[in-house]
Amino acid sequence: MSRISDCFRHLAARHKTALIGFITAGDPEPGITVPLMHAMADAGADIIELGVPFSDPMADGPVIQRANERALRHGVSLRDVMDMVREFRMGNQDTPVVLMGYLNPVEALGYAAFASQAKDSGVDGVITVDMPPEEAGEYLTAMRSEGVDAIFLLAPTSGQQRISGICKAASGFVYYVSLKGTTGAATPVIGEVAAKVSEIRKHTNLPVGVGFGIKDPESAQAMAQVGDAVIVGSVLVSKIENSLDDPQAITPAVVRILSDMRSAMDLI
Amino acid sequence: MPISSRNDYHDLPDQGGHFGPYGGLFVAETLMEPLAELRAAYERYMGDADFLAELDNDLASYVGRPSPLYFAERLSRETGGARIFLKREDLNHTGAHKVNNTVGQALLAKRMGKTRIIAETGAGQHGVATATVAARLGFECVVYMGAVDIARQEANVYRMKLLGAKVVAVDSGSRTLKDALNEAMRDWVTNIDNTFYIIGTVAGPHPYPVMVRDFQSVIGREARQQIFAQAGRGPDALVACVGGGSNAIGLFYPFLSDEGVGIYGVEAAGEGLATGRHAAPLCAGKSGVLHGNRTYLMQDENGQIIETHSISAGLDYPGVGPEHAWLKDTGRASYVAVTDEEALDAFHQLTRTEGIIPALESSHAIAFATRLAAGMTPDQIVLVNLSGRGDKDMHTVASLDGIKI
Numbered sequence: 137m138s139r140i141s142d143c144f145r146h147l148a149a150r151h152k153t154a155l156i157g158f159i160t161a162g163d164p165e166p167g168i169t170v171p172l173m174h175a176m177a178d179a180g181a182d183i184i185e186l187g188v189p190f191s192d193p194m195a196d197g198p199v200i201q202r203a204n205e206r207a208l209r210h211g212v213s214l215r216d217v218m219d220m221v222r223e224f225r226m227g228n229q230d231t232p233v234v235l236m237g238y239l240n241p242v243e244a245l246g247y248a249a250f251a252s253q254a255k256d257s258g259v260d261g262v263i264t265v266d267m268p269p270e271e272a273g274e275y276l277t278a279m280r281s282e283g284v285d286a287i288f289l290l291a292p293t294s295g296q297q298r299i300s301g302i303c304k305a306a307s308g309f310v311y312y313v314s315l316k317g318t319t320g321a322a323t324p325v326i327g328e329v330a331a332k333v334s335e336i337r338k339h340t341n342l343p344v345g346v347g348f349g350i351k352d353p354e355s356a357q358a359m360a361q362v363g364d365a366v367i368v369g370s371v372l373v374s375k376i377e378n379s380l381d382d383p384q385a386i387t388p389a390v391v392r393i394l395s396d397m398r399s400a401m402d403l404i
Numbered sequence: 405m406p407i408s409s410r411n412d413y414h415d416l417p418d419q420g421g422h423f424g425p426y427g428g429l430f431v432a433e434t435l436m437e438p439l440a441e442l443r444a445a446y447e448r449y450m451g452d453a454d455f456l457a458e459l460d461n462d463l464a465s466y467v468g469r470p471s472p473l474y475f476a477e478r479l480s481r482e483t484g485g486a487r488i489f490l491k492r493e494d495l496n497h498t499g500a501h502k503v504n505n506t507v508g509q510a511l512l513a514k515r516m517g518k519t520r521i522i523a524e525t526g527a528g529q530h531g532v533a534t535a536t537v538a539a540r541l542g543f544e545c546v547v548y549m550g551a552v553d554i555a556r557q558e559a560n561v562y563r564m565k566l567l568g569a570k571v572v573a574v575d576s577g578s579r580t581l582k583d584a585l586n587e588a589m590r591d592w593v594t595n596i597d598n599t600f601y602i603i604g605t606v607a608g609p610h611p612y613p614v615m616v617r618d619f620q621s622v623i624g625r626e627a628r629q630q631i632f633a634q635a636g637r638g639p640d641a642l643v644a645c646v647g648g649g650s651n652a653i654g655l656f657y658p659f660l661s662d663e664g665v666g667i668y669g670v671e672a673a674g675e676g677l678a679t680g681r682h683a684a685p686l687c688a689g690k691s692g693v694l695h696g697n698r699t700y701l702m703q704d705e706n707g708q709i710i711e712t713h714s715i716s717a718g719l720d721y722p723g724v725g726p727e728h729a730w731l732k733d734t735g736r737a738s739y740v741a742v743t744d745e746e747a748l749d750a751f752h753q754l755t756r757t758e759g760i761i762p763a764l765e766s767s768h769a770i771a772f773a774t775r776l777a778a779g780m781t782p783d784q785i786v787l788v789n790l791s792g793r794g795d796k797d798m799h800t801v802a803s804l805d806g807i808k809i
Contacts, residue, residue, distance in 0.1 A: 213706040244707030291434035317594040
């Protein structure tokens with residue numbers, strides 16, 4: 137059993153929906169990331185998603201693009217991100233950590249080396265945005281041999297056949313992108329999301345996480361009634377961005393919005 | 405060094421868009437179904453007689469094809485050695501080869517019922533060629549352009565606006581062509597229902613590399629007929645500049661099975677390959693994944709894409725079309741690099757000897773072609789793709805001469 141499946145099983149037993157919080161590793165500087173991860177877990181994030189900085193984040197909106205640029209100014213590499221997870225694991229053995237990033241840094245390291253270093257540092261799952269299952273043969277072999285969950289995205293444009301194929305390749309959970317757009321874009325329409333999520337559930341028993349465009353406790357609560365996990369990123373990263381002049385304020389701001397979301401989700 | 409039979413080259417890419425290990429389809433899930441729809445439409449219309457007739461008619465009456473093949477007699481004499489022929493893509497409507505592709509993709513957009521066109525552009529040539537066909541067909545048009553490029557290509561920005569396009573400045577990343585491409589992808593993912601993305605080069609996710617190659621191959625098909633008609637024989641060598649590589653593949657593709665023909669792609673060596681300030685991924689980069697395909701890239705040891713440098717904005721791109729990566733690995737084509745300084749010398753030489761002012765991109769091809777021809781004999785032929793004209797580069801060249809115009 138991976139940490140991710142354990143986490144979902146425990147939450148399901150308590151009839152709770154997972155809250156997944158995303159930050160870009162090394163934003164705005166590398167020293168803040170590990171303490172912030174601990175604070176997020178304490179504030180009610182069940183899973184932490186750590187963005188791996190990339191020079192060309194094609195699927196991200198402006199907020200996360202700028203976070204990537206801030207981290208890259210400090211030269212934060214994929215290896216550095218895995219070191220951060222290793223450090224986080226010294227104080228937290230339970231909260232699953234998922235890396236989310238783009239393929240080229242993984243290619244530069246090599247699939248096998250990446251999978252083994254990820255496992256070794258305490259990473260539980262990996263989302264590689266621009267790696268569709270069609271191209272993922274060797275990548276999946278590497279992840280599976282290390283027991284790292286390969287998490288794939290599904291989108292409003294995904295048809296039946298793709299949903300079925302992707303659910304077969306996926307492990308850990310599947311990530312439903314709730315709208316046509318980039319991260320942090322317009323608010324998703326709850327009815328459309330609900331319809332697509334129930335379609336996805338016909339193809340898999342894996343938990344379904346819903347992300348993109350969830351901005352506040354109200355939308356988190358609404359999505360919690362649809363998915364098994366609510367994924368929030370741009371809203372957290374914008375809290376970081378708003379506190380660049382006052383780094384002390386970053387952690388409290390991120391903790392406050394996460395706690396508010398957690399409370400709203402727990403009301404259902 | 406494997407030199408393959410006809411089928412090896414003309415059967416590629418495979419169903420998934422692969423040229424050997426290169427190419428493919430590496431995009432976020434939201435784009436997978438739309439790319440499959442594009443692929444299906446493209447395959448359907450490339451076998452549709454009405455579509456092909458409309459395309460041929462547009463190429464003839466709107467673009468001005470066939471473009472001439474011109475024997476550069478004075479340039480050849482000054483060089484000493486092989487005869488140099490120029491394929492005059494600079495004489496096309498809008499001044500470069502780019503329009504061959506935008507005409508084709510716009511017709512496809514119309515058949516697919518799309519109402520909005522987007523594009524990325526570096527120097528502005530592809531943006532202008534896209535805005536041009538959008539104006540003609542009555543499409544809404546949005547062109548993404550890096551803020552740095554907007555500042556150095558004001559004239560083309562104004563041309564696009566005159567043509568009715570909205571030009572959006574891209575302020576992320578290095579603020580150049582690669583970032584414009586990222587931003588166009590973000591627009592596409594958001595407006596997928598009504599929008600057609602016209603990519604300007606033979607890169608991007610499948611089917612773009614094969615689709616753009618097919619639309620640009622008119623260059624090589626014409627050149628092959630013309631050289632036999634004019635010289636009574638085929639060329640000994642082909643030369644074209646390579647940024648993303650669309651003009652080069654357009655010339656090369658119809659000659660790939662002609663085994664005696666040497667094929668040379670010329671990358672931008674910028675200030676010199678040794679300085680690191682260049683745009684030559686085939687000569688000095690390594691394999692990776694960017695913008696939807698696997699290919700040679702300019703990248704650091706952590707897989708971050710690094711900034712490129714070239715005097716010519718059209719070659720200032722950190723990747724290259726996947727078919728070029730494959731042609732390099734198989735040895736069918738050779739890739740070389742020419743510095744800013746050598747390209748400028750060639751720019752002046754062609755202008756002076758032939759009365760043809762080439763684009764700075766094409767000047768890279770001229771520079772290598774003269775070097776190559778000098779080591780050959782007068783009965784031999786070097787065929788160069790003169791991919792664009794130099795009007796857009798007047799400011800750049802003048803400012804290097806200390807002149808403000």
